[in-house]
Amino acid sequence: MSGPRHHAVADRFPLVDGELSVGGIPLSLLAARVGSTPFYAYDRGLLKARVGQLREVLPAGISLHYAMKANPMPAVVDFMAPLVDGLDVASGGELRVALDAGMDPHDISFAGPGKSETELVQAVASGILLNVESMRELRLLAPIAQRLGRPARVAIRVNPDFELKSSGMKMGGGPKQFGIDAEQVPAALAEIARLDLAFEGFHIFSGSQNLRSEAICEAQTKALALAVRLAADAPGPVKTLNLGGGFGIPYFPGEAPLELSPIGEHLAGIVESAGLHLPGAELVIELGRFLVGEAGVYVARVVDRKVSRGEVFLVTDGGLHHHLAASGNFGQVIRKNYPVEVVTAGSATRQRETASVVGPLCTPLDLLADRMSLDTAEPGDLVVVFQSGAYGATASPARFLSHPAVLEVLV
Amino acid sequence: MSGPRHHAVADRFPLVDGELSVGGIPLSLLAARVGSTPFYAYDRGLLKARVGQLREVLPAGISLHYAMKANPMPAVVDFMAPLVDGLDVASGGELRVALDAGMDPHDISFAGPGKSETELVQAVASGILLNVESMRELRLLAPIAQRLGRPARVAIRVNPDFELKSSGMKMGGGPKQFGIDAEQVPAALAEIARLDLAFEGFHIFSGSQNLRSEAICEAQTKALALAVRLAADAPGPVKTLNLGGGFGIPYFPGEAPLELSPIGEHLAGIVESAGLHLPGAELVIELGRFLVGEAGVYVARVVDRKVSRGEVFLVTDGGLHHHLAASGNFGQVIRKNYPVEVVTAGSATRQRETASVVGPLCTPLDLLADRMSLDTAEPGDLVVVFQSGAYGATASPARFLSHPAVLEVLV
Numbered sequence: 058m059s060g061p062r063h064h065a066v067a068d069r070f071p072l073v074d075g076e077l078s079v080g081g082i083p084l085s086l087l088a089a090r091v092g093s094t095p096f097y098a099y100d101r102g103l104l105k106a107r108v109g110q111l112r113e114v115l116p117a118g119i120s121l122h123y124a125m126k127a128n129p130m131p132a133v134v135d136f137m138a139p140l141v142d143g144l145d146v147a148s149g150g151e152l153r154v155a156l157d158a159g160m161d162p163h164d165i166s167f168a169g170p171g172k173s174e175t176e177l178v179q180a181v182a183s184g185i186l187l188n189v190e191s192m193r194e195l196r197l198l199a200p201i202a203q204r205l206g207r208p209a210r211v212a213i214r215v216n217p218d219f220e221l222k223s224s225g226m227k228m229g230g231g232p233k234q235f236g237i238d239a240e241q242v243p244a245a246l247a248e249i250a251r252l253d254l255a256f257e258g259f260h261i262f263s264g265s266q267n268l269r270s271e272a273i274c275e276a277q278t279k280a281l282a283l284a285v286r287l288a289a290d291a292p293g294p295v296k297t298l299n300l301g302g303g304f305g306i307p308y309f310p311g312e313a314p315l316e317l318s319p320i321g322e323h324l325a326g327i328v329e330s331a332g333l334h335l336p337g338a339e340l341v342i343e344l345g346r347f348l349v350g351e352a353g354v355y356v357a358r359v360v361d362r363k364v365s366r367g368e369v370f371l372v373t374d375g376g377l378h379h380h381l382a383a384s385g386n387f388g389q390v391i392r393k394n395y396p397v398e399v400v401t402a403g404s405a406t407r408q409r410e411t412a413s414v415v416g417p418l419c420t421p422l423d424l425l426a427d428r429m430s431l432d433t434a435e436p437g438d439l440v441v442v443f444q445s446g447a448y449g450a451t452a453s454p455a456r457f458l459s460h461p462a463v464l465e466v467l468v
Numbered sequence: 469m470s471g472p473r474h475h476a477v478a479d480r481f482p483l484v485d486g487e488l489s490v491g492g493i494p495l496s497l498l499a500a501r502v503g504s505t506p507f508y509a510y511d512r513g514l515l516k517a518r519v520g521q522l523r524e525v526l527p528a529g530i531s532l533h534y535a536m537k538a539n540p541m542p543a544v545v546d547f548m549a550p551l552v553d554g555l556d557v558a559s560g561g562e563l564r565v566a567l568d569a570g571m572d573p574h575d576i577s578f579a580g581p582g583k584s585e586t587e588l589v590q591a592v593a594s595g596i597l598l599n600v601e602s603m604r605e606l607r608l609l610a611p612i613a614q615r616l617g618r619p620a621r622v623a624i625r626v627n628p629d630f631e632l633k634s635s636g637m638k639m640g641g642g643p644k645q646f647g648i649d650a651e652q653v654p655a656a657l658a659e660i661a662r663l664d665l666a667f668e669g670f671h672i673f674s675g676s677q678n679l680r681s682e683a684i685c686e687a688q689t690k691a692l693a694l695a696v697r698l699a700a701d702a703p704g705p706v707k708t709l710n711l712g713g714g715f716g717i718p719y720f721p722g723e724a725p726l727e728l729s730p731i732g733e734h735l736a737g738i739v740e741s742a743g744l745h746l747p748g749a750e751l752v753i754e755l756g757r758f759l760v761g762e763a764g765v766y767v768a769r770v771v772d773r774k775v776s777r778g779e780v781f782l783v784t785d786g787g788l789h790h791h792l793a794a795s796g797n798f799g800q801v802i803r804k805n806y807p808v809e810v811v812t813a814g815s816a817t818r819q820r821e822t823a824s825v826v827g828p829l830c831t832p833l834d835l836l837a838d839r840m841s842l843d844t845a846e847p848g849d850l851v852v853v854f855q856s857g858a859y860g861a862t863a864s865p866a867r868f869l870s871h872p873a874v875l876e877v878l879v
Contacts, residue, residue: 126830126869147830150870169869171771171783171828191783193772193847216776226832232779234826360582361604365627368643372582372602381865387797388833415645417582419537419558421637422799436604451867454792458537458580459561459862 063430064396066307066443069103069351077400077441079354080468084439085402087468088356094439095357095375096464097450099133103352108140111344114321118328120341122166124302125151127345127447128353132467134158137348145299145343146185149176156183166299168214168260170234177201181209186297188214188260190236192245199252208255212297213246215239215261217283221276221303225266226388235262239283243290250292258338259284262301266346270316273303274323281327285334295338298331304347308444309393315347346447353446355380355463357425359399359438360417369412371399371434376416376423379463381453383425383442384416396443397425399432407432414440418458474841475807477718477854480514480762488811488852490765491879495850496813498879499767505850506768506786507875508861510544514763519551522755525732529739531752533577535713536562538756538858539764543878545569548759556710556754557596560587567594577710579625579671581645588612592620597708599625599671601647603656610663619666623708624657626650626672628694632687632714636677637799646673650694654701661703669749670695673712677757681727684714685734692738696745706749709742715758719855720804726758757858764857766791766874768836770810770849771828780823782810782845787827787834790874792864794836794853795827807854808836810843818843825851829869 062068067077076083079098088094111121120142125134129151135158138144143164144155155165167180168188174197180187181201189195189211202209218239220230228235237245249256261280267273280300288295307314324342331340357375364370377384385392397414401407410433414426425442434440450463473479478488487494490509499505522532531553536545540562546569549555554575555566566576578591579599585608591598592612600606600622613620629650631641639646648656660667672691678684691711699706718725735753742751768786775781788795796803808825812818821844825837836853845851861874 147869148871169830191772232777234781238776361602365649366643370645419580452865454863454865456862458558460559
């Protein structure tokens with residue numbers, strides 16, 4: 058991409074020799090280094106900068122966890138592990154990657170409805186913290202702990218009696234499959250005591266992908282108040298309180314980045330209040346998308362340029378089988394374009410034109426950009442989809458139409 | 469599932485010992501045989517019956533192709549290959565499976581925008597028919613054919629100047645990435661002549677998942693008329709005309725199965741007319757979903773039963789990572805429930821209750837049934853999602869949250 062930048066998010070990937078770069082490497086050179094397209098590229102510098110940005114605003118007394126589900130690429134997890142205070146996993150598969158990354162099991166937690174017995178065994182054997190989601194899990198854990206001769210470290214994932222307002226995804230409030238309803242928690246705490254499990258605290262996750270700091274602050278205040286209330290029935294002191302995450306990133310025109318400083322200031326008050334009401338409790342925020350989403354791009358190569366009845370179609374070797382969310386088919390009610398740019402190796406300024414970027418699949422759903430303003434592109438040029446570091450490669454139907462798998466690199 | 473059947477589609481899977489069966493095997497026994505849940509099970513008898521049902525109504529002179537994209541499981545393709553007259557592939561990966569299945573390359577065709585050079589080489593080397601989608605493909609083919617010393621067998625995939633009305637997916641009409649616009653076909657035919665490629669005919673695919681026979685008949689009539697018109701400029705006789713498919717299956721309440729007999733009668737007229745205007749041309753219809761969709765079920769096991777604020781959630785070991793379409797996240801604008809039933813090993817009649825079936829993922833999108841009337845279920849019971857033989861395992865984000873891969877069996 059030469060000439061002016063067309064998306065604010067592109068500024069994270071500075072021009073080198075007039076061309077967008079990832080990790081300081083011009084994209085066409087990076088594509089050659091990867092060996093084939095399409096691929097995802099994640100930028101170490103941006104990952105580190107994002108953690109730094111958070112550390113600057115988060116008060117002492119707030120631990121920062123990485124929710125691996127957003128991007129479980131082992132190289133990414135290895136890189137993030139020493140930068141954060143803990144990892145949150147969502148399956149036995151993710152747990153293996155977290156342990157491989159060398160994270161202290163004490164600082165790994167596991168949430169997810171429907172954990173299998175195998176996963177519960179993995180968790181107890183590893184010594185990680187289980188965010189328990191049902192009475193059934195509690196009852197299964199007692200014999201597992203006994204058999205392995207290890208404590209079952211448990212926190213209760215609470216389905217709160219409030220929700221995170223204006224969230225992309227509501228994950229608390231009302232009837233939900235996640236966690237134990239707040240009003241059933243006293244009974245669960247009694248069960249933990251009866252079964253002699255190692256109670257450590259609460260996990261209160263109310264939503265995700267939120268761009269309004271005041272909504273996040275309000276949810277944190279409510280989560281702390283709920284935890285303090287529930288702690289009255291706990292069999293021991295609360296050692297950890299996971300306040301969830303919910304920090305969103307902007308994907309679409311008109312969306313502004315989340316303001317962090319009000320959240321930082323608000324969390325300072327939360328830390329103070331927790332110090333009084335839950336003394337000794339570690340306060341955790343758990344972020345996935347916010348840590349990695351903006352550090353990654355998806356790169357495909359233009360295979361064909363077609364003009365059909367006056368409209369330009371750039372047919373690429375990538376598509377929804379690698380990047381379902383960018384195609385608009387992952388939870389979106391109305392399809393909107395992710396920020397997309399054309400990257401050409403040459404440095405001459407190209408004309409802009411309106412074009413659609415499609416993939417190689419035999420379905421009209423395979424659409425990465427719907428009639429966007431882009432630099433004119435020819436076969437061989439690259440197309441970049443920004444904001445692609447989270448819920449990309451692993452959240453896409455890779456085997457659809459039996460095309461080659463997407464590659465991932467950390468640069 | 470004991471007691472009455474609650475979905476008409478369930479009747480395809482008769483009760484054996486009071487329990488739903490696939491391929492004559494009661495489901496709980498099948499689950500034991502597979503070894504673990506979740507899995508897809510496809511029924512050989514139903515696949516064969518569906519082909520038989522079509523053969524009964526299709527006139528002589530219509531060839532029946534299987535579009536592998538709907539379900540490329542090698543065992544399914546192996547089973548279908550001798551039952552049909554040809555296979556249609558959508559990638560180099562599918563082509564390998566088609567060849568492994570022993571299908572005569574003469575009867576394999578390959579459509580898809582953005583074919584890679586490697587795929588074009590594969591096609592020419594194999595001797596299959598390429599449904600060419602752009603001028604670029606034509607120009608790339610000439611040197612490939614020369615280098616390999618093999619003819620490049622080509623048909624033109626036409627983006628028609630009409631569309632298939634009331635289709636789930638429109639794939640023709642208006643500006644599209646698929647095929648060559650009808651009005652550009654004469655130029656493409658001239659190019660085929662100039663490049664000395666082996667012209668064989670046309671492929672006119674206007675839409676899919678249609679439940680209205682009159683819409684399909686109308687599209688076939690228009691496709692034939694268009695082919696006849698375009699043939700005037702062809703460098704040789706039309707040897708094959710692929711009329712597309714579009715035959716839908718009912719997924720949701722209120723949808724009625726497609727009526728086949730009017731289509732069969734209509735195709736008899738098409739055959740007659742083609743005999744006059746395109747003498748010697750093989751007429752092909754290409755079906756994917758219609759052949760396999762109703763022959764398959766997705767089976768998951770209930771891991772947990774939770775009551776949250778008065779609503780019942782059956783948490784299973786399967787979910788959207790295996791069956792994206794059933795979760796409502798694959799092209800659907802409004803989420804609707806697929807037909808779902810609970811299957812219990814016992815033969816006692818269970819009470820019905822309203823329950824939601826969810827998966828193990830940490831996202832509210834992971835929903836297989838939203839507040840449906842189901843037999844009451846307990847952990848260990850099985851949940852069956854019907855109408856799951858097409859666009860299931862391969863059209864889902866298998867790696868999402870790093871859960872185990874889904875298994876597939878042909879019974």
